[in-house]
Amino acid sequence: MLNKTEPLKNNITIVGAGPAGATASMFLSSFRIKHTLIDKAVFPRDKICGDALSGKVLPVLKKLNPDLIQQLLVQNENCLGSNGILFGAPNGKTLEVPFKAVNSTINHSPGYVSKRMDFDYSLIKLLNPEYCNFLQNSEVKKITKGEEDVTLNVLDLQSKETYNISSSLVIACDGAHSICNKLFPDHKLDAGHYCGGVRAYYSGVKGFHRENFIELHFLKEMLPGYFWIFPLPNGMANVGAGMLTRTISSKKVNLKEAMLFAIKNNPSIKDRFHDAKIVGNIDGWGLPLGSKKRKLSGNRIILCGDAASMIDPFSGEGISNAMYCGMRAAEVARDAINSSNYANDFLSGYDQFIYNRLWNELKLSHTLQKLCNYPSLFNFVVNKASKNETFRQTISCMFDDIDLRERLRKPSFYFKMLFG
Numbered sequence: 220m221l222n223k224t225e226p227l228k229n230n231i232t233i234v235g236a237g238p239a240g241a242t243a244s245m246f247l248s249s250f251r252i253k254h255t256l257i258d259k260a261v262f263p264r265d266k267i268c269g270d271a272l273s274g275k276v277l278p279v280l281k282k283l284n285p286d287l288i289q290q291l292l293v294q295n296e297n298c299l300g301s302n303g304i305l306f307g308a309p310n311g312k313t314l315e316v317p318f319k320a321v322n323s324t325i326n327h328s329p330g331y332v333s334k335r336m337d338f339d340y341s342l343i344k345l346l347n348p349e350y351c352n353f354l355q356n357s358e359v360k361k362i363t364k365g366e367e368d369v370t371l372n373v374l375d376l377q378s379k380e381t382y383n384i385s386s387s388l389v390i391a392c393d394g395a396h397s398i399c400n401k402l403f404p405d406h407k408l409d410a411g412h413y414c415g416g417v418r419a420y421y422s423g424v425k426g427f428h429r430e431n432f433i434e435l436h437f438l439k440e441m442l443p444g445y446f447w448i449f450p451l452p453n454g455m456a457n458v459g460a461g462m463l464t465r466t467i468s469s470k471k472v473n474l475k476e477a478m479l480f481a482i483k484n485n486p487s488i489k490d491r492f493h494d495a496k497i498v499g500n501i502d503g504w505g506l507p508l509g510s511k512k513r514k515l516s517g518n519r520i521i522l523c524g525d526a527a528s529m530i531d532p533f534s535g536e537g538i539s540n541a542m543y544c545g546m547r548a549a550e551v552a553r554d555a556i557n558s559s560n561y562a563n564d565f566l567s568g569y570d571q572f573i574y575n576r577l578w579n580e581l582k583l584s585h586t587l588q589k590l591c592n593y594p595s596l597f598n599f600v601v602n603k604a605s606k607n608e609t610f611r612q613t614i615s616c617m618f619d620d621i622d623l624r625e626r627l628r629k630p631s632f633y634f635k636m637l638f639g
C-alpha cells in the first residue's frame with residue numbers, strides 16, 4: 220500500500236502508459252532504473268486509432284529484445300500482417316506500394332494492423348514489476364515545476380483520494396490532451412497543425428488486397444481530408460476519416476457524416492460496403508501533428524508521442540514515433556540520472572535526437588499533406604508515380620525501416636519522380 224500522506228518521491232515518473240509510456244518504461248527497466256508509471260485507465264483499454272503499425276515499430280522492439288517482433292506481432296493472432304499501402308487518388312486511380320524494399324532481408328510482414336485494445340495491452344504485459352511501479356486508474360490532475368523537482372497531483376479514481384508524487388524528471392506520454400505539456404507555452408492547440416479523426420469498426424467489408432494492404436483514400440468529396448480502410452484479423456476492418464482541424468472549423472465539416480456519406484455514395488468504395496455492418500460506435504479523437512517544430516523538453520519534463528505532437532501529417536501514423544520518443548526519452552533520462560543533470564540545456568539533447576531522426580520525414584509528409592489541397596496535382600502525382608519504379612521503391616523504404624529514408628533528402632529524387 221502507498222502511504223499517500225507524504226509525497227511519493229522517485230527519480231523518474233512516466234505519465235501515460237500508451238505506446239510511448241510503455242516503451243519508455245521497458246527501456247528504463249532494461250537499464251535497471253526504478254520508476255513509476257501512471258495511467259488514468261485500467262488496461263486493457265481502447266484508444267481511438269486506425270490501428271496500423273508501420274515497419275518503424277520493428278527497430279524499437281528489436282532494440283528491446285529481438286524476440287519481441289515474433290511474440291508481439293508475427294505470431295500474435297490479434298495482429299494481421301500487412302505488406303503494403305494503397306493510395307486512392309481523388310480521380311479514383313490507385314497506387315499500390317509494397318512495404319518491403321527490394322533488398323530487405325526480413326522474412327515476415329513489415330507492417331501490422333492490431334486493435335489498440337490488444338496491442339497496447341500486450342505492451343503493458345511486458346512491463347517489469349521489479350523496476351516499474353505501475354499505477355493504473357490514477358489520473359494526474361495538476362503538474363507543478365519546483366526548483367529541484369516536479370510535483371504531480373494524482374487522483375486515485377477508485378478511492379477518490381488525491382496525493383502528490385515528486386520526481387527529478389517526468390517523461391510525459393499522456394497523449395493528445397496532455398496535462399504535462401501545459402508547462403510548454405508553444406504547445407497550445409494550433410488548428411493548422413492538428414487533425415480531427417473518427418474511427419469505426421466494420422465487419423464484412425469486401426475487396427481487400429490479397430496481401431492485406433492498408434488503404435488511404437483521398438476522396439474528392441472529403442478533400443483535404445482522407446479516408447482509410449485497414450483490414451483487421453477475423454474479417455474485421457478499421458474504417459475512419461481525418462481532416463485538418465482548421466478545415467473542419469472553416470468548412471463546418473461533420474466528419475462522422477462525411478465518412479458515412481462516402482461509404483454510401485463514393486463510386487470507388489460503396490460496393491465494398493454493400494454487405495458490411497458497423498460494430499459499435501463511430502468515435503472521434505485528435506491528432507497533434509508533427510508539422511511544426513516545438514520544444515520537446517525543459518522544466519524537468521521530456522515530452523513523447525502525441526504529447527510532443529509527433530504524428531505524421533500525411534499518413535496520420537503516430538504509434539511508431541511515440542515508441543521512438545519513448546526509447547530516446549529513457550536513454551536521456553538514464554544519462555540525466557547518471558550525471559545528476561536535469562538542466563534544460565542537457566535535456567535538449569533529446570530534442571536534437573528526435574528532430575535529427577524524424578524532422579526530414581515529417582517535413583516531407585507536411586508537403587504531401589498540402590498536396591491534398593490541389594486534387595488535380597494529387598491525381599498527376601499518383602498517375603506519374605504509378606508508372607515510376609523509383610518512387611514506389613522509395614515509398615517502400617519509408618515504410619520498411621527508419622534507416623532507409625536517406626533517399627528522401629535528395630532533391631534529385633523528386634526531380635526523377637516527377638519528370639523521370
Ligand SMILES: Cc1cc2nc3c(=O)[nH]c(=O)nc-3n(C[C@H](O)[C@H](O)[C@H](O)COP(=O)(O)OP(=O)(O)OC[C@H]3O[C@@H](n4cnc5c(N)ncnc54)[C@H](O)[C@@H]3O)c2cc1C
Pocket residue numbers: 234235236237238239240257258259260266267268269270271272273357358359360392393394395396397398415416417418459503504505506523524525526530535536537538539541
Ligand atoms: C482517429 C485516429 C487514427 C489514428 N490512426 C493511426 C494509425 O493507424 N497508426 C498509427 O501509427 N497512429 C495512428 N493514430 C495516432 C496514434 O493513435 C497516436 O499517435 C498514438 O496513440 C500515440 O501514442 P502515445 O503513447 O503518445 O499516446 P496514447 O496512446 O494516447 O496514450 C496516452 C495514455 O496516457 C493516459 N493519460 C492521458 N492523460 C492522463 C492523465 N492526466 N493522467 C494519467 N494518464 C493519462 C491515457 O489513458 C493513455 O493511456 C491515429 C490517431 C487517431 C485519433
